[in-house]
Amino acid sequence: MALVSPPLVAPGMHEARRAGEKLADMGAAKVLVFGSVASGDAVVGSDIDLVAIFDDLGDYSNFAVWCTRDQLMVVAIFDDLGDYSNRNELRVALTVGAQQVTGVAIDLWVTDHPEWTHRSTAVTSSFEAAVAESAVVLVDRPPRCSIDWEKEIGMPADDRGEALQRLRDTHNSLGRSLNGLYESAQERMEAAGEDTRRWAMARYERVAFVCTDSQKAIECAYKTVACLLGLKPERIHSLSALAKNFPEEYLDVAQPALDPRNRVTPSAMTLWHTAGPYSNQRPALDLAQIEETAVELAGIAAATATALAAHFEGVPDASVLVSDIFHTVNQINTGLAAGDVGP
Structure with missing residues (x-):
């Protein structure tokens, strides 16, 4: 551009x-x-x-x-x-x-x-x-050429297809969150050079994107449910607002992020939608605090994706994607237990 x-x-x-x-x-x-x-x-x-x-x-x-x-x-x-x-x-x-x-x-x-x-x-x-x-x-203006009204369109042709696309988006964000759980090449280089300031900066940036990608995975999961329900899409990022019209059948998808026992509130999670690349939009957290936030958000994203994927089990054209989501969730849980982020 x-x-x-x-x-x-x-x-x-x-x-x-x-x-x-x-x-x-x-x-x-x-x-x-x-x-x-x-x-x-x-x-x-x-x-x-x-x-x-x-x-x-x-x-x-x-x-x-x-x-x-x-x-x-x-x-x-x-x-x-x-x-x-x-x-x-x-x-x-x-x-x-x-x-x-x-x-x-x-x-x-x-x-x-x-x-x-x-x-x-x-x-x-x-x-x-x-x-x-x-x-x-x-x-x-009036058409200037013949229009093939019967052709196969490039985007999903129904709400179910739209939901499958959102499910892929959920998995993509989940995968990026997983990648951020482990030490980056830049961190290793700065550690080898004993430059603690640059090491801390590199670590902070990586962990900030874990927060952003985890929020996006949760948001995409909510919007997948909206597509399954045929709801009008809302150009918003508030998790509470997106979940307000969920029927009881899909409350399991909303529950991990809306659980009142979470340290990070839904409104605080929403802030991370655009905060990754924009340091002036991030919450004022030190390195230890942002690591704790990343651990919690990655865990919530994994739980949200697990609940969502369960609604697609047994659906033939979603079987590979569902399997991939469960696999990535297992990797995230392993990373949270033995990875590099967090206390």
Whole structure:
């Protein structure tokens, strides 16, 4: 992504429209703005949340992108392959173009009419369904090519598929939490050089990311349940708020993080969602305290994932993923018992 200098004022609809016009020039059929700019709540430093909807992304399955300091060009080869294999490359090109004309950071999702129409109407737990309720249309032009409305879309086509994707996200975060339980190469190097200050800094950073990744695993688990229930997705990170609509059947997933005996409260856990890479957003903890927090959060994440995976046992297309989750949980528990983090 192109680097953008922070603007001195909050972005508004004027910048959003300029971005939308640029995306339309680059091939988008419809452009939506949502989030803080659409609601009028943007502040200095806010990005512009956009959705670029193409007629049919199959027409963009082969393209070349040239980025220079002063211009960006996208050359599309129309071949109607009907797949989404180059979605991310197209997203990068479009984002650079929109940022160049606005000078504002852009958070962009790229889709096409078949995928957007299906997911915003039939997948109630999807990102698209949530955005469609409040998005403001910036550009909407007639189709310029044939649209294959019957093709297989690139994202999950139902709430169950959405839940399986969230379950994978849960496992990915759990795996990162596991990796952080053991001494890093940088810590070993600083210890060998007897540089205790740099060793402590490296250790603190590693353990901070255990907290962040554990929180993300818990949050992803909660959002997996929401998908199973077909609940409207909420763009929030509060664990208590996410669990408030859980029926009794899924309270076992919520219980580990909401247990009043925990030293770390649910609101304190939520703070770790973005605190990993941003030191100014982390709780003011010394090394011993953050190690204790990491141990507790990793244990809670493991217990949460175990409860969630149990709801997928016996589901044929989830069997490998469930087995992987149980395996990672066992590794985390082993690491907590004999690893490098904690007292």
